[in-house]
Structure formats: C-alpha cells, structure tokens
Amino acid sequence: MSKCTVSISEGSILDLEAVMAVMEDSFDPAYGEAWTAAQCAGLMPLPGVWLSVARQHxxxxxxxxxxxVLTEAELLLLAVKRIGRRRGVGQLLLDRFRLIASAKGASKLHLExxxxxxxxxxxxxxxxxEAGRRRNYYTGRDGQIYDALTLMRETFI
Ligand SMILES: CC(C)(COP(=O)(O)OP(=O)(O)OC[C@H]1O[C@@H](n2cnc3c(N)ncnc32)[C@H](O)[C@@H]1OP(=O)(O)O)[C@@H](O)C(=O)NCCC(=O)NCCS
Structure with a gap:
C-alpha cells in the first residue's frame, strides 16, 4: 500500500462495518485492546466524538x-490494517487527530x-x-493482565 494513495477524511456511523473489519484485523485478541461494534456504535453519536478514516481506493x-471534553482531547482508538503498516498511515491519522482536536479547542491530548x-x-x-500507569488494565484472551500507560502532549508543541 502506497501512502500517497491514502486519503484521510471524516467518517460516520455508516463506516462502522468497515471500521470493525479494520479493528478485527488490527488488534491482536491476545491483549484485549479491541472494542466491540456495540461499544463503538454507542460512543460514535455522542457529542465531542469524531471518527477519521484512512481510505485507499x-x-x-x-x-x-x-x-x-472542554479543552482535553483523547485518542480513543487508532488502527491500521496489517497489510498497510509502516507506510505512514498511522502517523497521518495521528496528525489528523491532533489537527481536529486543536480546531475544536483542545490544548491537551491524551491517550492510553x-x-x-x-x-x-x-x-x-x-x-x-508518559503521564501515568493504570495497573492491570487490560485482560488478554488467556487471562493475562497488562498495564496501560497514559500518555499526553500539549497541542502547541
Ligand atoms: C499502531 C498502528 C496504528 C501504527 O500504524 P502504521 O500505519 O504502521 O504507523 P506508521 O507507519 O505511521 O508509523 C510511523 C512510525 O511509528 C513507529 N512505529 C509504528 N509501528 C511500529 C511498530 N510496530 N514497531 C516499532 N515502531 C513502530 C515507527 O517509528 C514508524 O516510523 P518508521 O516506519 O519510519 O520507523 C498499527 O501498528 C496498528 O494498527 N496496531 C494495532 C492497533 C493498536 O495497537 N493501536 C494503538 C493502540 S490504540
């Protein structure tokens, strides 16, 4: 997959099926990080939530x-299909997240x-x-427990 043929645009609940296909391809079920379709569908219509999608062809x-929420933005999920990785698409999506968050008035960005x-x-x-650590946050498929790290940055740097 060539990065130059990838475009980023805003998505909607109509993209849920395609988003879930990326989710299932991307997140290793061993770690318990992926969201369900119901979790995504429940969150996407809420005020202050937005979806960006990377499309190729x-x-x-x-x-x-x-x-x-107010001046704090959170990156809830970021995923790229396995076949298209290490070509800058994740970076493009992260840049778009920062851009949209800034445009909406965020001064701080958070993620986990x-x-x-x-x-x-x-x-x-x-x-x-790194801003903090949430101990025993993720439960993997085999019952193994993993910590989450919380990360942050200001929007202006
Ligand atoms: C994380 C993820 C979105 C990155 O997508 P991507 O399109 O491969 O990322 P990019 O190509 O833009 O990577 C940019 C830089 O980030 C770093 N990077 C990204 N993935 C990396 C990896 N697996 N190992 C080491 N460095 C990595 C590298 O510095 C890379 O630059 P380089 O390729 O020139 O060395 C993708 O691996 C993914 O979907 N993972 C599974 C889901 C997930 O864990 N999401 C994050 C938690 S919500």
Missing part, C-alpha cells in the same frame, strides 16, 4: 476515534496504550510523554 484501511504495545514508538515520536 475507496476501502477503509485505518481509522482513528477521538473525543473532546498497553504497556509493551509497539505503537508507543509512534506516540513517542509524535511528542507524547
């Missing part, structure tokens, strides 16, 4: 789900990631720093 290959998730490299490179 009309097909959804990645997405980001964000939420803002499983300790050990390689996505940490992406977030660190984008200027996020």
């Amino acid at each position: 009309e097909k959804v290959v990645g997405f980001a789900l964000g939420r803002i 990631v499983r300790d050990g998730n390689p996505a940490m490299n992406l977030y660190r490179r984008a200027g996020f720093t």
Whole structure:
C-alpha cells in the first residue's frame, strides 16, 4: 500500500462495518485492546466524538476515534490494517487527530496504550510523554493482565 494513495477524511456511523473489519484485523485478541461494534456504535453519536478514516481506493484501511471534553482531547482508538503498516498511515491519522482536536479547542491530548504495545514508538515520536500507569488494565484472551500507560502532549508543541 502506497501512502500517497491514502486519503484521510471524516467518517460516520455508516463506516462502522468497515471500521470493525479494520479493528478485527488490527488488534491482536491476545491483549484485549479491541472494542466491540456495540461499544463503538454507542460512543460514535455522542457529542465531542469524531471518527477519521484512512481510505485507499475507496476501502477503509485505518481509522482513528477521538473525543473532546472542554479543552482535553483523547485518542480513543487508532488502527491500521496489517497489510498497510509502516507506510505512514498511522502517523497521518495521528496528525489528523491532533489537527481536529486543536480546531475544536483542545490544548491537551491524551491517550492510553498497553504497556509493551509497539505503537508507543509512534506516540513517542509524535511528542507524547508518559503521564501515568493504570495497573492491570487490560485482560488478554488467556487471562493475562497488562498495564496501560497514559500518555499526553500539549497541542502547541
Ligand atoms: C499502531 C498502528 C496504528 C501504527 O500504524 P502504521 O500505519 O504502521 O504507523 P506508521 O507507519 O505511521 O508509523 C510511523 C512510525 O511509528 C513507529 N512505529 C509504528 N509501528 C511500529 C511498530 N510496530 N514497531 C516499532 N515502531 C513502530 C515507527 O517509528 C514508524 O516510523 P518508521 O516506519 O519510519 O520507523 C498499527 O501498528 C496498528 O494498527 N496496531 C494495532 C492497533 C493498536 O495497537 N493501536 C494503538 C493502540 S490504540
């Protein structure tokens, strides 16, 4: 997948099926990080929540789900299909999250990631720093427990 043929646009509940296809492809069920369709459908219509989708040739290959409350925005989910990884699509979605959050008035960005998730490299490179740790936050398929790290950055840096 070439990055230059990927476009990012705002999505809606109509993209839920495509989003779930990316979700199932992306998140390793071993770690218990993925959301269900019901969780996504419940959140997407709420005020302050937005979906960005990465499309290539009309097909959804990645997405980001964000939420803002007052001046604090949170990246709730970020995923790119396995076949299209390491070509900058995750970075594009993260940039769009920051852009939209800023436009909506956010001064701080937050996210949460499983300790050990390689996505940490992406977030660190984008200027996020560790703000806290939620112990025993994720329960994997085999019952194994993982901590979550909370990361943050200001929008202006
Ligand atoms: C995290 C994720 C969205 C990254 O998507 P991506 O399109 O591959 O990311 P990018 O190509 O934009 O990566 C940009 C940079 O981030 C870092 N990075 C991204 N994925 C990485 C990985 N698996 N291992 C190490 N570094 C990684 C690298 O520095 C990379 O730059 P490089 O390829 O030039 O070295 C994707 O791996 C994914 O969907 N993972 C499963 C879902 C998930 O865990 N989401 C995050 C928690 S919500």
